[in-house]
Amino acid sequence: MARPKSTPRTVDNPSVSEVTLQQLLEAVADPVRRSVIAQLAIAGHDLSCGTFDLPVSRSTATHHFNVLREACVISQHYQGTTKMNSLRPDDLDARFPGLLRAVIDSCVRESGQVAQAR
């Protein structure tokens, strides 16, 4: 009966309603994670985990991606063997109005770049 190849490699992106303010603020308080946010905002489109320029090891990067995903700052999905990441500012805005937008803007400014139009 068409075995589901052991694990179809799915990611569960939490619902915004499960995120706490504490979680969100802790997530964006780390410089490495803010770098992820900035690179995503500047790129203007999804990026695979491997294409980020981060000053930490791969396993540490995975950890940071998890934190960001659980805080609903990014959403992730597999695409073959690579994992794509995108910002999800709109959802979170309903729960914490203006907050993530402002953080993203500040992250981009901090990195000295300009975000691409969406």
Next chain:
Amino acid sequence: MARPKSTPRTVDNPSVSEVTLQQLLEAVADPVRRSVIAQLAIAGHDLSCGTFDLPVSRSTATHHFNVLREACVISQHYQGTTKMNSLRPDDLDARFPGLLRAVIDSCVRESGQVAQAR
């Protein structure tokens, strides 16, 4: 020659231009410090250090006030033997547009109260 009573008890509130995004986000990432922010916003006017309802010791509270002041989230000034605290959202807005406003709003919501009009 009119001795300056040893120490006139002055507080130096840093300039907004010296604050980093890292500093600001770390400051608001702590629940005790967010409680300070919420209580100030709800009160709608200055509060002395002693009037806050915080789940930590006095010395720890002092530490948190310092962190908030150095991040330009609050400004402090002595008034006799008590030290008064006020939010200073306007200054910081120039450097990190919308950020502190959004944080304050979320802090107030988090505490389940409604802020007084200013």
Next chain:
DNA sequence: CCGCTCCTTCGACGCCCGTCGTAGTATGGC
């Protein structure tokens, strides 16, 4: 001058989080 109230400073301590390397799993190409 004395004591009371506020708040600060200092040193110590414990825990949590960011970090790493290694080993492991899933996918795709040949």
Next chain:
DNA sequence: GCCATACTACGACGGGCGTCGAAGGAGCGG
């Protein structure tokens, strides 16, 4: 089938931050 690639899971380690209590300075009222 088999290897290469991409990411994850796990356990361990270290440093930093939040916490406290004790001791102390500053102003105010008698």
